[in-house]
Amino acid sequence: MGQGVAVDGGFIINTNPATGEVVSKVKCSTAEEIDKVIKAANEAQETWALKSPSERIAFLKKGLKEVDRQADKLVEWMILEMGKPIAEAKEELEGTVDKDEFLDILEKALEPQVYGSSTIIRDPFGVVAVLSPWNFPVDEILLLALPALASGNTVIIKPSEVVPETGACLVKALQTALPPNVIQVVQGDGVVGAHIVGSPDIHMVAMTGSSATGRKIIEMAAPQMKRVVLEMGGKDPMIVFDDADMDKAAHDAVKYSLSNTGQVCCSIERIYVAESIYDEFQTLTTKYAAEYKVGNGMDPANTVGPMVSQGQRNIVREQVKDAVAKGAKLLHQSEVPEHVEGSSFHPVTVLADATESMDVFTKETFGPVVAMAKFDGSEAEAIRLANKTEYGLGSSIYTKDLEKARRVARRIGAGQVGINCYAIEAMDIACPWVGHKHSGYGFHSGVDGFHQFSIPKSIVMVDPSA
Known part of the structure; x- marks a missing residue:
């Protein structure tokens, strides 16, 4: 196999x-x-x-x-x-x-x-x-x-x-x-x-x-x-400061966690939200995640397909189970097609209060999961959290203070950093695609x-x- x-x-x-x-x-x-x-x-x-x-x-x-x-x-x-x-x-x-x-x-x-x-x-x-x-x-x-x-x-x-x-x-x-x-x-x-x-x-x-x-x-x-x-591989962070356009940040957090059923090396997999806006951000991400429908990719109404295999689906299922057992809050889980023997569907899942003790925040997930945690809102803590991984593929920063964004971007160990955007989608075609670290x-x-x-x-x- x-x-x-x-x-x-x-x-x-x-x-x-x-x-x-x-x-x-x-x-x-x-x-x-x-x-x-x-x-x-x-x-x-x-x-x-x-x-x-x-x-x-x-x-x-x-x-x-x-x-x-x-x-x-x-x-x-x-x-x-x-x-x-x-x-x-x-x-x-x-x-x-x-x-x-x-x-x-x-x-x-x-x-x-x-x-x-x-x-x-x-x-x-x-x-x-x-x-x-x-x-x-x-x-x-x-x-x-x-x-x-x-x-x-x-x-x-x-x-x-x-x-x-x-x-x-x-x-x-x-x-x-x-x-x-x-x-x-x-x-x-x-x-x-x-x-x-x-x-x-x-x-x-x-x-x-x-x-x-x-x-x-x-x-x-x-x-x-x-x-x-x-x-x-990657374990890409997203930093949401308290002055971000929160609606856009929440929309992008969901879209780029779930794109291709979350099976993207540069999926957003760790979302760090300033504590002063954390509760509102949870509400917005849950609202956007509820708009996604899981099902057979042949049906244009379905926006999230099956995972590539039952083995991959089971890995993600265990990560979600581990997170909830360790205290993560399950904000949303979608429905999946029932009674399809041999299929590998996994529900769209939104988790809050993730921690570094959980596999969902340390190991590559590669599935339709939106996982977030709060942080104190400071630049120093944002940089520390973003870099606390063996990976360094992509990352993103959401804030209206562009000078702050540039300072943080320069100190994140990743090949691509998007400021108020998802880097791979917005970057110029002349840019190289680079992975730092592992x-x-x-x-x-x-x-x-x-x-x-x-x-x-x-x-x-x-x-x-x-």
Whole structure:
């Protein structure tokens, strides 16, 4: 079992988390098949690397057009495999194919830089393995694969075993526009992932996933000095000062705790509210949470889908039970569909008075839970609480005092800090996506992130006749 997914007789048993029904059986790649894919990728890379970045990006733009043509099929697979509500699945696809600005910045990042007699160019690493997650099964592949491909690498995708059909559909669409073997797919669980990471003919590994998996990848890659880019877990704080626009803060607290059924690495998972507004904030968050409806993602009326598996659902259920047993106040729990055998629905849950003794405030929750606590309202305490975690992915600060917000933001150990907003939704596309501490190793996106997928080379030329 991996992520609650059964592998039986060499096949992934692909089930719908809303119904428990088997939607397909996907063959796992054997070691021999993986080695053939890796060999083909290395051979194709020699030719692919000779093309200019602009030529490679032209291929990628054609590939994204084909992805757009497969949008309905990809949306359906996302809902069937991991339960994403249909509105969110469509939104992910729209963001996936609308990558023109992304690719323009990427092309500029790969341009040679001239300094006097020296020119810096960027060389590809070779073959890049992309190990992609299940929670954003289309866009997360492209966030890693596009810069790798544009930089002259060939790419092998291993989708999460939770979403094998979504990953295969995406790769097939891209393959129609790219030269043979420039992008390929293999299927399987952690055994397949380990074989890829351990291969000496894989030159870089890019992964989005858990911190535990990231640490294993670093350990396997280290003996070969293999490059890695890892986006890992988070336990993101939200600070609400007493001068905040409380209605917006409460709305955002709920929305970004529950988005994608709370299954987002940068979900808001710890909400610290100034004690003078704490009671009113509880009332507002409960009101907004009550507007969310849990059910099958195929129904547009449902805004929260099932959790990806019963195993993940049970983890969140135990965290909520632990919190209530230790004194947390249960402000709200929604209804869930009844009598759906094999499903993994979890109610929208709002908790107050959470403490650091509770798993819901210390361990990654990854579920539809809004959890809050009060604090004394001071900058010093806000900073202390926000930083009291091994993670450092995102965070947010709500206050009308922008100078105070900037002071606090500079001292929070996180890659992204939103001031009166949710950072990932409002940040400019040129910004890198970064995890501090256990939330990341390397980073992606923006010029800084794009540069992670190639290595600079300085060519210094002196004219002998000068």
